[in-house]
Amino acid sequence: MLSPNQQETATEEECQRVLSAYVAEKDWLTVARHNGILRSAAYRLCNSGNPTLPKSGKRLSERVVDDFGVTLSTSTIRVKLPNKLIAVKQACREPSMCNNEVNKVKCKPFAEMLIKHIADGDYVVYYDESNNNLFCIRLQGRAVKGEHCVVKRPPSHGKNLKVQCSVSTEDVLVLHQLRRGSICMEEDAEFAKRAYTTINCLESFQRHFEGRKIVIVLDNVPTHNPTESRLEEELGEHIELDLLRLVP
Structure with a gap:
């Protein structure tokens, strides 16, 4: 709340008195108080150095x-x-091949096959992995004015945390796994196999999807390349399983 001697808006002469006292290294806070200028407003005035901005x-x-x-x-x-106000933002790099007509044509069979599986009543599960960097550096911090904000980091880092997860619209989270380090092709195929066996044991699958196919939707990372052949070798060629990969 403002005191009786303080006002919401100071005049140009009052602001100039405070600024002159600040430049002359005098007690400018006392000058601001006697002229009815708030302490916070006086700090802003002296930091900007211009009492009257147009x-x-x-x-x-x-x-x-x-x-x-x-x-x-x-x-x-x-x-x-x-109606034409703009804001300056950081530019994002967008690849020249992103969302062009060629990639749209390549992705069309994938989308059509996925829609067909959903229409046929198959059990669709989406499988993906994510990399979580536990050793990231802070981009913002606090430091005394005039000094650098420094973050001391160890000379070496450990392995990142990997999260593998398979979800479906029926049972939400089907299977997940946490591990350290990169995911090899053998481990990727083993996780897909575990997801398939886990789905077969689900009560919702046995009740509503008996005799239907299990469709595992994958992205196009190189780790998934041998997954289909490995599952056919371990589970047999006649299993009710389809691997639907996103086109490169």
């Missing part, structure tokens, strides 16, 4: 004149720009 429309008009040599009135800026 309004944004005027500053933008001056910037356009300096950069392009074109004079725009503040009323023109107010009328033309409200």
